[in-house]
Amino acid sequence: MGILTRSEILRLIEERALVIEPFDPSQVGPASIDLHLGREFRIFRPAREIFHVTDEADHRLVTELVEVEDYFLLLPGQAVLGITEERITLPDDICGWIQGRSRFARVGLMVHVTANFMQPGMVRTRQVLEMNNAGPIPLAIHPGTAICQIILEECTGRARYEGRFQGQEHP
Template identity: 30%
Template sequence: MFLSDIDIKKAVQNGDIVIKEFDEKRLQPASYDICLGNKFLITSSHESLVIDPVNKIYAKHVERIVPDGEAYYLHPGVTVLGTSKDYFGSDKYLIQLSGKSSLARIGLVVHNTAGLINPGHFLNITFELCNFNKVPIILRPGMPIGQLLFAMLSNKAQKDYKKTGRYQDRDWDHFADPKELEAKLVKAPKAKIKPAKK
């Protein structure tokens, strides 16, 4: 069961949902609008030959801070990571991130697959921003970028995300930390092709 605007507001007031700098004007009938932050993580494609997530080989990235009042141009076919201005989370509810239809209609994808926030996960969420249009899309810090839906669980979760969660308090360090997971320049293995039978 998803929470209505009335229940979201009550949950924020009693502490079951944490939203820093909660703004009642951003409440929708069954969701809460969140805004784009200032941090972007951009792939250095000229330094990255391959991505192998199984072996934890990732592309090299550059972090860029876009000040308030300025803009980032997301070019066609490009994916970058961004963050929310809003810090939020809940020990009680499952949170779902959804895009906004007004942005989807111009070809902007806010998250590719990672749209669930487990109970116990408190964060400035990372967006997977991709431009499916044929022209650049201008992104501005502070613009409404997505919405949060809050779902009630049938029971309290047995596992604690604070102890087991991969991204707890880490955001995108797994991409940006050069000591832990710096991209390795490797050559993709050549495919073994059997000669055709004559």
């Protein structure tokens, strides 16, 4: 068991065990797959009351969905939810990890704040990105940019994700 390399990733895609839509082989590096930023973002509304963090918490109650054509301006200290263009289906014996890209981290962009794990057996799911500008300068983030990468890993055993974010389409 271990991290999948380019040849194994391409083999799984060829066999349709791993599905990435849209996909271009140039997205696959030595041991990762680049994912592109979509056009939709969820921005936080100004706080008016306390938000209770419980099992029933729903981020949609304190955010609004916006779509951009050119870029989204992420201010220093600001957090926003983005989403990948790609929809991913993982086999039930492969999990994944979302990682930021160093070229963007060097200017303060954090692509995922906490939730970087992709469950085995997820189906046609776009990945939500908990983006934060930890740097001192405003960042214009452009849809279509290869904003992050996923690293795939073989699981011991098989499992199938059936949680509430299966098949998510919006941040």
